[in-house]
Amino acid sequence: MDELTVRLQRAAAEVAERAILPAPDDILRRGRRQRRRHAAGAVLLAMALAGAVVTVPLLRPWQPAAPTGMPPATPSTSTLAPGHGCPARATSAQLIANNIAFHPACLAAVAGKPFTLTFDNQDRVPHNLAIFQGSNAEGANVFRGQVFRGPRVVEEQVPALKAGDYFFHCDVHPHAMQGKLVVR
């Protein structure tokens, strides 16, 4: 075996040895979430094709289960329209990054008011929070927080946002760490 192959194999083995295996349940849950989202998309498409009037509240709410041991969101003041799958009131704006996932995956905030988001990165890897208009990262970026390695808590100052739906993700783990922010 040549030296190049040996070096590649040694490096891959080292990475594999040091890898932290995420719990299989997390992967299964993530798969189920995807299936639900796809199903909701298919329903929307079918209804649109059928010429029906489709409104967002008809969709199945997107609310991934928060893991046990996470602090509950503290209710605040503003009330949201029901049925969008996000908290009914503006949350305490606390976001936890744990095991390469956001908890909760849905936040709510008051329109037109800057707010402080307590971002608790409990992972020993770098994360950040980037917020975009709309339902994916193709929308305009309205906020991008610092990338930092956990365990550490950072108070992010999010500027005033217009009422609407926003998407957020971690720039370092854009597939695994996604969420929705509803501003009303």
Add this chain to the structure above:
Amino acid sequence: MADEEFSAFYAATYQRLLGQLVLLCGDRAEAEDALQEAFARASVRWHRLRSYEAPEAWVRRVALNLTRMAARRLRRRTAALLRLGSAPAAAELSAETIDLLIALRALPVAQRQVLVLHHLVGLPVAEVARELHLPVGTVKTRLARGRRALARRLALDPEEVARNG
């Protein structure tokens, strides 16, 4: 039952695939993200994938495609990392491995892919060509160029590397 079977498959293959993916995309966080996404997709298709001869190859292929898509977002992400000077996740690795990752990252993705699939995963050239939808000749050319470039960067003996290729 199916969940248990999938969990066993996942536990048996995750770390090996991660080692391959990290070398392929040169970034551990990116590789972890793509691989977990690929496994999540595999979990919802497990009833079909379980009958495949090599479900591991399916997961690797999906993760590979995801890292290709992620490359388009790389500029945005790199800007975020640079702004705050965050250390890469590979900081805990040995200097030799980091050196190899840096050398691999400097190669074009096309060369990196054939090198990893052939030398690390152990696929024959024809199999690499099938996997990447490329002519065999193209794979051979990329392998030769990739080997030469990597040997130069790692200060290996290029003649010996070429001989053993």
